Amino acid sequence: xxxxxxxxxxxxxxxxxxxxxxxxxxxxxxxxxxxxxxxxxxxxxxxxxxxxxxxxxxxxxxxxxxxxxxxxxxxxxxxxxxxxxxxxxxxxxxxxxxxxxxxxxxxxxxx
Amino acid sequence: xxxxxxxxxxxxxxxxxxxxxxxxxxxxxxxxxxxxxxxxxxxxxxxxxxxxxxxxxxxxxxxxxxxxxxxxxxxxxxxxxxxxxxxxxxxxxxxxxxxxxxxxxxxxxxxxx
Numbered sequence: 001x002x003x004x005x006x007x008x009x010x011x012x013x014x015x016x017x018x019x020x021x022x023x024x025x026x027x028x029x030x031x032x033x034x035x036x037x038x039x040x041x042x043x044x045x046x047x048x049x050x051x052x053x054x055x056x057x058x059x060x061x062x063x064x065x066x067x068x069x070x071x072x073x074x075x076x077x078x079x080x081x082x083x084x085x086x087x088x089x090x091x092x093x094x095x096x097x098x099x100x101x102x103x104x105x106x107x108x109x110x111x
Numbered sequence: 112x113x114x115x116x117x118x119x120x121x122x123x124x125x126x127x128x129x130x131x132x133x134x135x136x137x138x139x140x141x142x143x144x145x146x147x148x149x150x151x152x153x154x155x156x157x158x159x160x161x162x163x164x165x166x167x168x169x170x171x172x173x174x175x176x177x178x179x180x181x182x183x184x185x186x187x188x189x190x191x192x193x194x195x196x197x198x199x200x201x202x203x204x205x206x207x208x209x210x211x212x213x214x215x216x217x218x219x220x221x222x223x224x
Contacts (some may be wrong), residue, residue: 032210043216044155044200090154098143098206102154 002027006091006103013110019064019078021106023091026072031093033074034100035066038088050074086110113138115203117215125223130191132218134201135183143206144177144184149198149217158199159186162206191222 006023013019025031035047046059048066056066063082067075074091086109094100114137124130136144142163147155161168161175161184168175172191177184184203188195198219202212 034211041219044214046214049211094210094212096207096210098204098210098212099145099157099160100202100212102156105154107152 002093002101004091004093004101004103006106008106009104011106011108013081013108015083015110016080019076019081019085019108021076021089021091021108023074023076023103024072025074025093028072028093028095030071031095033068034092034094035074035076036090036092036102038090040087044090048076081110083110113141113203113213115201115213115215117201117218119218120216121219121221123221123223124191126191126193128191130188130195130220130222132186132199132201132220133183134185134203134215135181136203136213137182138203138205139179139182140205140208141203143204143210144175145202145212146175146186147200147202147214149200151197155200188220191220193222193224196220196222 003026033050036044037047049057050068053068064078089106091103092100117134145160146158148158149155159170159173159175161177172189174187198217200217201215204210204212
């Protein structure tokens with residue numbers, strides 16, 4: 001069966017520090033991969049998606065970046081965090097028939 | 112691209128009542144419409160979905176209806192229970208095509224005991 005791992009679950013980082021969130025998927029090949037951010041009580045904001053290794057599409061211009069070094073690995077990064085980067089970050093994957101599955105999420109607080 | 116509108120943003124009901132959440136989409140090529148439930152602090156999870164070749168699908172107390180002509184679909188929850196309280200998201204996408212989901216903004220359902 002397919003599973004998705006996302007870590008860490010919680011992170012507190014100072015302003016200006018770097019960020020690296022990792023997500024890996026098991027049990028499927030060549031999935032679409034996604035990074036979403038969710039502010040408190042708000043909807044799912046699509047940040048990046050990837051349809052294949054090395055292929056990244058950015059939906060929102062900001063100080064975040066994403067990379068897909070392997071088929072089932074998706075990384076969200078920042079060189080310098082801002083206070084406004086705080087939120088609940090969700091990794092997700094989907095395959096051609098359409099169903100999407102989310103990781104457990106990372107609650108990031110920038111202080 | 113696809114645009115999904117979801118209403119209402121907040122829905123408050125008494126336990127045992129029914130709840131209806133509505134979504135409209137813009138891209139007539141969309142053919143797969145999933146619904147996700149997100150409990151507080153947790154990840155969204157798929158609860159029911161419908162494909163464009165059917166008009167209605169039921170799973171116990173939840174059902175989804177689709178009107179392709181009008182480009183809208185709805186989630187129906189009957190006999191609501193406090194554990195139904197959560198944020199619900201609809202989505203639309205082209206299954207077999209780009210299959211990148213476009214989500215609605217979410218509906219916060221509150222079921223009062």
